[in-house]
Amino acid sequence: ADWGGHSGSRLGLDIGGTLAKLVFFESEVCPSWCTGRFAEVIKGLGKSKSENPASADYGFSRQGSFWGEQENELCFYDEELQGYFHFLCFRSEQMERFVSLIAAQELHHDIDEIFTTGGGAYKYAALFSEHLGITLKPVDELGVVVKGISWLLKRPISDEVCWLGEEENRTNKTFESECHFIDSSTNHLFPFILVNIGSGVSIVRVDGTDKFERVSGSALGGGTFWGLCNLLCPDCKDFSEASCKAVDGDSSSLNLTVEDIYGGDYELEGGRKLPGSLVASFFAKAGRGGNLHDDAALLHALITMVSQNICQIAFLNSRIQGVTKIVFTGNFLRQNQVARQVIATNMRRVTATSQQGKQLQALFLQHEGYFGALGSFLHNVE
Numbered sequence: 001a002d003w004g005g006h007s008g009s010r011l012g013l014d015i016g017g018t019l020a021k022l023v024f025f026e027s028e029v030c031p032s033w034c035t036g037r038f039a040e041v042i043k044g045l046g047k048s049k050s051e052n053p054a055s056a057d058y059g060f061s062r063q064g065s066f067w068g069e070q071e072n073e074l075c076f077y078d079e080e081l082q083g084y085f086h087f088l089c090f091r092s093e094q095m096e097r098f099v100s101l102i103a104a105q106e107l108h109h110d111i112d113e114i115f116t117t118g119g120g121a122y123k124y125a126a127l128f129s130e131h132l133g134i135t136l137k138p139v140d141e142l143g144v145v146v147k148g149i150s151w152l153l154k155r156p157i158s159d160e161v162c163w164l165g166e167e168e169n170r171t172n173k174t175f176e177s178e179c180h181f182i183d184s185s186t187n188h189l190f191p192f193i194l195v196n197i198g199s200g201v202s203i204v205r206v207d208g209t210d211k212f213e214r215v216s217g218s219a220l221g222g223g224t225f226w227g228l229c230n231l232l233c234p235d236c237k238d239f240s241e242a243s244c245k246a247v248d249g250d251s252s253s254l255n256l257t258v259e260d261i262y263g264g265d266y267e268l269e270g271g272r273k274l275p276g277s278l279v280a281s282f283f284a285k286a287g288r289g290g291n292l293h294d295d296a297a298l299l300h301a302l303i304t305m306v307s308q309n310i311c312q313i314a315f316l317n318s319r320i321q322g323v324t325k326i327v328f329t330g331n332f333l334r335q336n337q338v339a340r341q342v343i344a345t346n347m348r349r350v351t352a353t354s355q356q357g358k359q360l361q362a363l364f365l366q367h368e369g370y371f372g373a374l375g376s377f378l379h380n381v382e
């Protein structure tokens with residue numbers, strides 16, 4: 001493995017339909033002028049304007065401008081490789097500004113090529129070659145995601161894979177307190193169903209690093225949520241703000257529940273029942289002139305609707321495939337407590353009420369949106 005090569009070999013890119021994800025390896029063993037500079041610039045991107053006045057030049061504020069953010073909490077030091085992995089994302093449509101930044105900071109001089117996944121590997125190929133002389137080398141999307149997951153799960157990281165406990169009190173419990181980590185370096189996860197929730201959803205059966213098959217998908221994904229969010233809550237310009245607001249939302253004024261229809265739980269034959277709190281129809285109450293001016297309620301309903309639908313498709317595919325572990329990834333889950341909780345709770349409910357098969361387990365990964373970029377990066381060094 002070449003961990004100390006030129007700068008291009010220390011980058012991985014995933015340019016998706018909504019977000020561009022960048023992974024950058026900062027080697028302590030073979031630092032070079034360019035990689036040192038790259039790390040410096042990338043680390044600076046995560047800082048606010050007051051911490052890093054230069055950031056103003058590139059429009060680093062979150063509101064509608066260049067950057068998403070550098071994910072400081074995802075950055076880790078790898079003892080064996082002796083270096084830091086940095087993670088950064090920004091909106092794909094800002095690619096021209098990203099290329100200008102690379103050119104202005106002269107970071108491209110010893111980069112010939114970057115392994116890149118996602119549609120942007122094709123869409124932005126000419127931009128990179130004309131302005132930076134860099135060749136974007138396209139790599140297969142699902143293959144790199146699986147590669148990235150397999151590789152990261154073999155690292156001695158204790159807090160990558162988690163499942164969520166029962167939700168007891170939505171207002172008082174934080175995400176961390178409900179998260180139970182699994183040591184993935186000793187318990188390998190194969191086979192599992194991978195549900196990658198990006199702009200759209202891909203569902204993949206994964207039996208090993210090189211053995212996987214796309215089995216299903218859905219066009220009702222993170223992009224659907226974000227698009228509807230912009231239409232219904234135009235004041236909410238930031239994804240993190242939207243997902244945080246949703247946590248306190250009460251969508252009972254919008255969604256029609258089993259209780260609204262039956263006055264309580266609905267008893268099914270065989271002693272099973274549909275709980276009164278179960279949503280029977282999302283947004284149906286808005287059809288009766290329900291309250292459409294409560295952003296938190298709207299956001300809660302939107303996230304729940306998208307997450308529950310994906311969970312149901314994931315459940316059915318897991319049953320068809322006879323696989324009990326379901327791993328959810330993709331940036332729709334990024335800092336999205338409501339989505340994770342809805343998926344975890346719903347998965348428990350559907351497997352408990354289904355009469356056949358074993359309990360299915362919904363698992364979440366901390367680097368959820370970065371496996372494509374990480375897998376692309378690994379193409380350079382393996």
Ligand code: ADP
Pocket residue numbers: 015016017018019020068118197198199200221222223224225226239240330331332333334369
């Ligand atoms: P893609 O590769 O299709 O861009 P991602 O895995 O990056 O997919 O996920 C994109 C989704 O992540 C968006 O549709 C949205 O739901 C969510 N998301 C998370 N952070 C942001 C952000 N800062 N801006 C827009 N969407 C975001």
